[in-house]
Amino acid sequence: MSQPSNLPRWATLWLMPVLNLFAALLVSGLVITLIGEDPVECLQLMINGAFGYPEGIGYTLFYTTSFIFTGLAVAAAFHAGLFNIGGEGQMYLAGLGVTLVCLGLDFLPGWVVIPLALLASMVFGAAWAFIPGYLQAKRGSHIVVTTIMFNFIASALMTWLLVDKLIMPGSQTPATRLFAESAWIPMLHELAANLGIELPQTPLNATFFLALISLVVFYLMVWRSRWGYALRTVGLNEKAARYAGMPVSKVIIVAMCFSGALAGLAAVNELLGSTHRMNLAFTNGIGFVGIAVALMGRNHPFGILLSALLFGALTQGGLDLSFEKPAITHEMIILTQGLIILFCGALENLFQTPLALAFKQMTKR
Amino acid sequence: MDSFFSVLDATIRVATPLVLAALAGLFSERSGIVDLALEGKMLAAAFAAACVAYMMQSPWAGLAAGMAAGVMVALLHGIVSIGYNGNQLISGVALNMMVSGLTPVLALAWFQQGGRTPTLDDAARFRSIELPFADAIATSAPLKALFGHNILVYLALLVIVVVSWVVYKSRFGLRLRAVGENPHAADAAGINVKLVRYLAQSISGALCGVAGAYLVLAQTGAFIQDMTAGKGYLALAALIFGKWRPWAAVSGCLLFAFTDAIQIRLQGSALPLIGSIPDAFIQAIPYVLTVVLLAGFMGKAVAPKAIGVPFVKSR
DSSP states (O other): OOOOOOSOHHIIIIIHHHHHHHHHHHHHHHHHHHTTOOHHHHHHHHHHHHHSSHHHHHHHHHHHHHHHHHHHHHHHHHHTTOOOOTHHHHHHHHHHHHHHHHHHHTTSOHHHHHHHHHHHHHHHHHHHHHHHHHHHHHHOOOHHHHHHHHHHHHHHHHHHIIIIISSOTTOSSSBOOOOOGGGSOOBHHHHHHHTTOOOOOOSOBTHHHHHHHHHHHHHHHHHSSHHHHHHHHHHHOHHHHHHTTOOHHHHHHHHHHHHHHHHHHHHHHHIIIIISSOBTTSSTTHHHHHHHHHHHTTTOHHHHHHHHHHHHHHHHHHHHHHHHOTTSOHHHHHHHHHHHHIIIIISTTTTHHHHHHHHHHHHHO | OHHHHHHHHHHHHHHHHHHHHHHHHHHHHHTTOOOTTHHHHHHHHHHHHHHHHHHHTOHHHHHHHHHHHHHHHHHHHHIIIIISOOOHHHHHHHHHHHHHHHHHHHHHHHHOSSSSOOOOOGGGSOOBOOOTTHHHHHHOHHHHHHHOSBHHHHHHHHHHHHHHHHHHHSHHHHHHHHHHHOHHHHHHTTOOHHHHHHHHHHHHHHHHHHHHHHIIIIIISSOOTTTTTTHHHHHHHHHHHTTTOHHHHHHHHHHHHHHHHHHHHHTTOOBTTTBOOOHHHHHHHHHHHHHHHHTTSSSOOOOOTTTTOOOOOOO
16 A cells, blocks of 8 residues: 655654644644634543543543454454455444353353353454455455445344344343343453542443553564464565465455454443443444554554544544534544545555655755 | 336335446446445535525525535545545545535534434425326326436436446547556557546546435435435445446346335235245345355456556556
8 A cells, every 4th residue: 555655764654644634633623613613622622521531531542442453453454455344344243242142141250251252252253254355365356345245234134133133122222131240341440449549430441451462462463473474465465475375365364354353352342341232333433433543553553552542532532522512513523534534544645745855855955 | 016116116216316326436437446435425415405405495406516516525536546546445435434424514503403404395306297197197106107206317317328328339438448447558549547537537426416416306305414324335336236337237226226115015014935024134135136246156247457556657
């Protein structure tokens, strides 16, 4: 995706994403001005909402957790040269895995149910990504179209299951019963209370640590393992990889499964960490935000951590902002996310030529 | 028999925007630009059509505004994909998200009705056209299914004929297909690749504009948040299903619209032998069919060769 650049490395890695982000925020600011609000005041309210008080920080980190998983999922596929738009559907199906384990086995103690649910989320997410991966590798069908179709199929399937099969008996709203408390992943404020520290009540839970571990594991797998080397080679040059004797089809399929499993873990954060039951809307676009997170974070775990934090802050700050300013709804955040994807993903080289010129001028002197 | 015609009637109604959007996608993709932005183009058009038709009290003004909005989104997609050689897939996804976010924000700011626009009066909508034997049409199901539609439906029919002529028989169509298959050869033959691609984007935007305007001016009568509800992707599926050919893509749209029309009829009723089918299964049919086709189990769908690859002029 990236083109050879004659910019210093730090400028490509840091300056350009920041400039792109700034451009996206500028356009958002213009829209806010257009509807008659003050963008600077809104930015202040958002930052305050996301980081200004302990509860806000808790929510920001809770959203960050899910975004780390879906961001890593998109990045895993990107490294193999695949654009996985199916994170939303994979997360949806992973939620089914979690739910089936919890509905069936939540009479067991937590140390049995929770690992099983984690495993189920990864297996279900991976399975839903396996089919598009297999079709891409073996039958040559385009991964983007198949994963889009799989999002719709997942949504139809889950609506049917929730409305007809998994719904709590006697209830009208399409949601499952509450899982037994043994299956709940401990909240951070509960853990802190055990240590004698008082934290505000937020949905931030132990899955956050799992997300941090995943970042490290992702780094080790992609950059420090033989498999990761094959993965990146296939992504950079499939023909070269084939010529070097790498099993290209297998690498593609495994990459998609890896991607789906990561997307699946986001369902754990939402279902076992926060809602403790499955409803129709639990994915809520988190899979799509993963695309923005990966693009902004340049597919590197450290970048993904920072950009997931940015999007977590956008989500939480945006929610707070919409309480203060009713004209600025959640959709404003969706617009901003779209702009960030556009500027950081598709127009990533927008500032390359002017920057390259500027650097040339500077080195001349 | 009457139920057959009422299904036909519903199929035509549902198929019209799909057909327009699929043909829009055909222009874009045949020129070598992946068009995931169909959804965003339609949604922007629906919003513009609703606003302008409401303010001017005229469906034609709404239609023009819809087409203009569609072209604007298309040109944005063009600037990113053709001008800056950006990733076309990402551009499409980004534009869809942007439009899906921007439209309700503007609707709320301008009309204070929670992300939707005010309902249009009859004068600002496209109604079934008035024919001399209108009474006969209203009472007879077969006649209603064939002649009881609004003008945009017949316009769409005309568009199909024109598009298939343009793509296969006109000079522009030849150039369009050439830049989508082998832009470097086209370039060597003196064709301005980027210009042809920009033109294809504009046509795609205009057609999506009609499709989006149809949703508001002929169906709902107001803009509703995310009202396209995946129709752009469905049209894209139909285009692929039709192997990037106009008439085959139209057949795909009709098939998908038919599944939608029977789904409403089948709701809750049991079929012989199979029993009752959950709605969700029928909803999923178009997507499953597209996956199966793409996997090469129903003939091979071969995309335009240069699709998705930015054109960089060789020296």
